[in-house]
Amino acid sequence: MTIHPEIAKVLRSIPAPDGSPLDPVAMRAGEAAQVPPLEDRIPLHAVEDTIASTDAGEVPVRIYTPVDADSYGLIVYLHGGAFFLGSLDTHDHVARSLAKETGHKVISVGYRLAPEAAFPAGLADSYGVVRWAAEQGQALKWNGRTLAVAGDSSGGNFAAAVTAMAREDGFSGITHQILFYPSLDLDFDVDRYASMRENAEGYGLETAGLKPFNAFYLENGADPADPLVSPIKRVDLSGLPQALILTAEHDPLRDEGELYGQRLKEAGVDATVHRYAGANHGFVANFSWLPEFYRAFREAGDFLNGTPSDRPA
Template identity: 60%
Template sequence: MPDLKEISPTMADKEPLHPQIADAVQQTPAAGDTPPEVDAARAAGQERVPDVDKREPQLGLVQDVTAVTDVGEVPVRIYADDATAGRYGVIVYVHGGAFFSGSVDTHDHVARALAKETGKKVISVDYSLAPEARFPTAIEQIFGVLKWIVQHDVELKWDEEVLALAGDAAGANLVAAVTFVAKDSHFRRITHQILYYPAVDLDFDEERYDSLKENAEGYGLETKELAAATSFYVKNGADPADPLVSPIKRKDLRGLPTALVITAGYDPLRDEGIAYAQRLSEAGVDVTHVRFESANHGFVAQFSWIDEFYDVFRTTAKFLRRKA
């Protein structure tokens, strides 16, 4: 895996955007700087979800259950490739979607691939979205699910060895925040955190990170839409100055779980992900950073059907085999 301190290539040296991603981006309507229509965005995502019998990869176990937590009932979907295993390491997966969209259905294929390639049981959390849910509801629900897993270890066949948190984009933001809550609450059971192109700084001043300018437009997610897309979260109590909202602003990152940080070469959020990985490393956290140079933001959910990007799940499996 690449060294964390590897220098980012210049634009002249970068691999070109993958041609299949480039074709898809060309067909995508131009981004705006006004908040999206919530219902329309959610419906569009749902329309792309395949029928249940056509979802890949096929697994031995896919089950919808309700986690009864100390903050209320939280829907989750449980996946396992081998339904007959005696015990499982567990990955709690948190989908992306700018805090206002996405679901266990829209990211069902991501959870399936994680279960298939890692051999772990994946528990995907259908957390409450903005603007209906105020901050920090989603964080509390995800932490509640973690505690529910520990409390129901026998029924869930948890092996008590691996309890990983994984998320993409806004989901990775929530994962990072939950690791803070867990540490501050003396909950020591999280063994790994997996952050796919994380949104760890909701201050979108373009001067903060070069990638906000370098990848500002033409690659799918555009810099000018970032503030608008996250506005539903911010306007419902999520202050970008709060480390639970912008994890990179937390001063003390010591003692957090072993981390895998995945970034994409053509992502406006690339450099904040790299900076967060560096800060974790400087705080003594064991960090692996892998950059998929020809990918854009969202590639884990949108382009993992391309084999070189599906490799992100194999990379995750390799990471989880490391001792926490």
């Protein structure tokens, strides 16, 4: 299927890269300027900013409560942004949609970013908040049944790595993982996956841009050969929580997400992989205003709540 016409329209308006070095401060400011005003966001029962006290330190979090209820399943959400972009504000709409469509309380993590924070600071923050959420179960009205981790792009990388950290740490509380077009292999060999060449140019995220965008992370202690940096390199995936992996047809990272799902299945993990036709990398964060892509949040709800998905076969 060709790229969705609305995505194509947006892509045509984006200027081509001029080859100048990436400026994290300027790029973050540009992202912040695009955050919609509060009155234009999805209303929920409650949204609260607080600090999670973790073994990694004090981590800012934003807690989204969809409705007034006696108890909730929990989702710890890790935003994308190539490890150096993204924030609680830039991905506020994603967290709100997750809460609304799953009925779960969402805890969005303001983890430390590269290059200011070297590896494994952001990952340690993310895992620390998962443990904090479990420890704060009574205060959060956790139902004691569902504790999911979810993330998009580099946040999907963190979500996958966090499940492995939990297994190694003997923490069995994580019940589900939801990975939206995850970045799981930071060895950017263009011949490693067919999608790296098939979707190399013209779809927003370009194969040639992967190295410079991820350099802030990789040049600050993150080794692509480390399974905590490239989760797909983990040899033993058994015992990890059940997974929902949503990939995009026109994404250089498509094949690594789908291979990870296949490897989870081979390791005995219940894993569902769904490729969204006509979509590009970032479709959940950037194009969820299109009904066919907003459906990803409902699919996440079906996955967590054990209900049949309404997605096309």
